[in-house]
Amino acid sequence: MTGTDFLALSPIIALAVGASVLLLQIAFLRNLKLTTGITVVTFLACLFFLFYITKLNHQTTPLLLVDPLSTFFSIVFVLCACITTFISYEYLKNRPGRNDEFFLLVVLATMGSIVLTYATHLASFILGLELMGIALYGLIAYPHQDDMSLEAAIKYLVLSGASSAALLFGFALLYAITGSLFFPDLLSGLASPEVAVGPQSPFWARQLILLGSALILAGISFKLSLAPFHMWTPDVYEGSPAPITGFLATISKGAVFAATLRLYVIGEFHNFPTIVTGLTILSIISILVGNLLALRQENIKRLLAYSSIAHFGYLLIALIAAGTLTPNGISAIEPSAYYLAGYIFTTLIATGLIAAISSSNNEENANLSDIAGLFWKNPLLALCLSVSLLSLAGIPLTAGFIGKLYIFQMGVEAGAWLLLSILIIGSGIGIYYYLRLIFSMTTDPSSSRSTLAPALPVTVSLITLTILVLYLGIYPQPLMEYLLWNT
Amino acid sequence: MELLNLLIILFIGGAAAWVGEHFSKGLSRWISLLFIAVAAVSLLEMLSNIPAPTFLKDPITKDPTTWLIHGRADWIPRFGISFELALDGLSLLLVVLTLFLGAVSVIASWDEIDKHQGFFQANIMWTLTGVIGVFIALDLILFFLFWEVMLVPMYLLIAIWGHEDKAKAAMKFFIFTQVSGLLMLLAMITLAIFVKDANGYWSFSYFDLLDNNLTSSLATFIMLGFFIGFTVKLPGFPFHTWLPDAHTQAPTAGSVILAGILLKTGAYGLIRFTVPLFPEASIAFAPIAILLGASGVVYGAILAFGQTDFKRLVAYSSVSHMGFVLLGVFAWNALAIQGAVMQLVAHGLSTAALFMIAGALQHRLHTRDLQKMGGLWQSMPRMGALAMFFIAASLGLPGMGNFIAEFLVLAGLFQVYPWLAVVSSAGLITGAIYSLKLIQESFQGAPDDTLTPPDFSALAMSAMIAMLIGLIVLGIFPQLVLDISQPVINALTSEITL
Incomplete structure (x- = not known):
């Protein structure tokens, strides 16, 4: 290990140290405020190291590759984790019982997401995935007196475990064909003459690739909750504590997508027509199913779950179109990274607000009626949520629009007219339920619900996120250049 | 870029009207009128700087320097999207109409609106900002931005202050315009990509896109995207079904703005974009x-x-x-x-x-x-x-x-x-x-x-x-x-x- 190796790993080390300190602190002195403080300091330290290594491009052991792109993703994730901490404190401070370990699990899950983002090896891929997944089981089940939350945790445990198993078996088959778990070697292994995909390649190789890619696709689709592997999403989102719903919808999904993106691009999987066809089908079904099922939801968490299914359907279009645009598929990175960042900030506003509402109501769920009259009770937060919803709907001046612009551009250049028409239909349906939320914020406050007045850190975080979403929508050039230069 | 002032004045006017409500009930109406007047004065001031003969001289459509006012600044160079605003006789007429009817709509809502007056005036002002943006934006993406952004305050005007069936009417209005707008966006991007492939650089500027040598079948499809986008807003038969609901349910000021100026953006788009960008396809159509x-x-x-x-x-x-x-x-x-x-x-x-x-x-x-x-x-x-x-x-x-x-x-x-x-x-x-x-x-x-x-x-x-x-x-x-x-x-x- 050289100094550069340590520097490259410094964000992960910071989180590991933070987690250890938290363990010790909780063992000796239980104090929620102190725990929150240490967690925030840990995340800030991690962010500091991440900003320090933005220019670094370094392969640290075959397991992890630290490059500007994944550092960018990590910054997004850690920032969101930090905001999740503020929101969680608000959520936990009035709960009975001992809540300190919650933050330990948040730190561990965030660490998993960074490992996943930096992974260039199937082993580190699985390692990051499981580190994140196992911490999340605990987080989802944290209100362990609540039936809904237990149901969600068990559902997530069983299905996530099964999908990890499918993923592992798929990886094993890849290993059987290529003899390697290292992403770049996968490419050369698959391209080698005895496996090379095509009519001349041996029968066994083609069958194994087919089976392996099907298993991997299914496993990843589970984690990204792409239809038809989406069934768990609404139930788990509904049952989880509200801050964790946000974590699941943003960091957890984002990290899996970032890792998949890297696997897809480095392994040049766009050369396999079966995989591209599979992604196309997943994308179409996800867009339609996500949008159609979101239409009649009264529960905002479930609505956001379905909307996230649809959004990952849109995101897949960038992967599908990439192969047609550039031979090495590298053009997938810029659009999907932009889209993902915009989506994560946008969704975190919505979930953060729901968490604030459910903490002030002492209820796990927020329904449409809970945000009635928000525009008149708390105009600032209503404005934040409106920006978030408009961004999800892809209205200009928000990050969501630039993301959609990218997807349109990719689709047109690749001539993917079917996907584009599905995208237009999906967005048209999507408008309905996003506007329904905005409309219900403008109605007269009917019930005498307590006024929503979250603590200052939460309000500031939500406003910061809103400004970020608007900034990415109004002045996208800097990030575009950053992503373009670093791919 | 003096045209930008017009947009800024109206936008700030909206924000000021919203804030003004907290000081005195009814103040926001006066603030709206004041800012519309300021915008009108700044427009007059801009026009007074133009030598009189320019108004009578035929401009050359492809040459922005022959237009009355033209300004351009880079916005998203990655895609050749610029902040390009320009004014010619046609836009001038419509901008004046917008300011005038804007003032009328403020007066129309004078006694009608009781609740949330400040936010109401803010939405009127923001709608006007969007509409004027549509009339002066000559970069296609910028145009699309104003086209979509003006929907949001208009939606709120109908959805909050509308009559008995407001939710449905507002939703119908938004979805019709949004879906047709997405078709238009698709058409814009397709057009820009084909021009990019020919020129070698990205541009969404109207003046760059006028010179497109599209094949006729492709041009027809792209033209249809624009045509549908604009005809829905016009509204032309058979895309008119959103209009009776939206007009009927909107508050008076909303109806005045909708009928008086919002519909005109569709017509403007047809004259400005659909026919000049795709002359052959338009002949056939x-x-x-x-x-x-x-x-x-x-x-x-x-x-x-x-x-x-x-x-x-x-x-x-x-x-x-x-x-x-x-x-x-x-x-x-x-x-x-x-x-x-x-x-x-x-x-x-x-x-x-x-x-x-x-x-x-x-x-x-x-x-x-x-x-x-x-x-x-x-x-x-x-x-x-x-x-x-x-x-x-x-x-x-x-x-x-x-x-x-x-x-x-x-x-x-x-x-x-x-x-x-x-x-x-x-x-x-x-x-x-x-x-x-x-x-x-x-x-x-x-x-x-x-x-x-x-x-x-x-x-x-x-x-x-x-x-x-x-x-x-x-x-x-x-x-x-x-x-x-x-x-x-x-x-x-x-x-x-x-």
């Missing part, structure tokens, strides 16, 4: 567009006659009148386009006035049902006389702007499609029928002594008189307006012949 226009004229008139709701009747009459715009644009000769432009201004004024009367009636009687009205002239002679005047204008009585407009369109259309001109002129007759029905059932007839609503206030009268004078001036000295748009239309029709 013209017969269908004209058929749609003629159907709109007749169909809108027939439906208008069947309505018993004051606002719905006026809304369907808009479908009929805007059909003339479609006819004028796709007949594509100087006469017909002049007619279409004139129709935009004249219809803007007359319909805005009618919606203001409808709003005033609803505010006083709590109904829009014509069958519950009758003899209102007795108690409200001023409103009655004004209603008579604007209904006469709207049905195309000579001496008022609408007559000039429809006459020019029909005269121009007759040169290319004589038979369709004959069919469309039926719109003038049916127009008279439904318009007279409207005045008869509301203001004339036996008076109901139980109804003694108050007449128009002085402030409302001043807005009405301003529109009245406007229509008479348009009718008697149409050359004033024609002279402003003539150079643009000369340039367009000489460069592109259908």
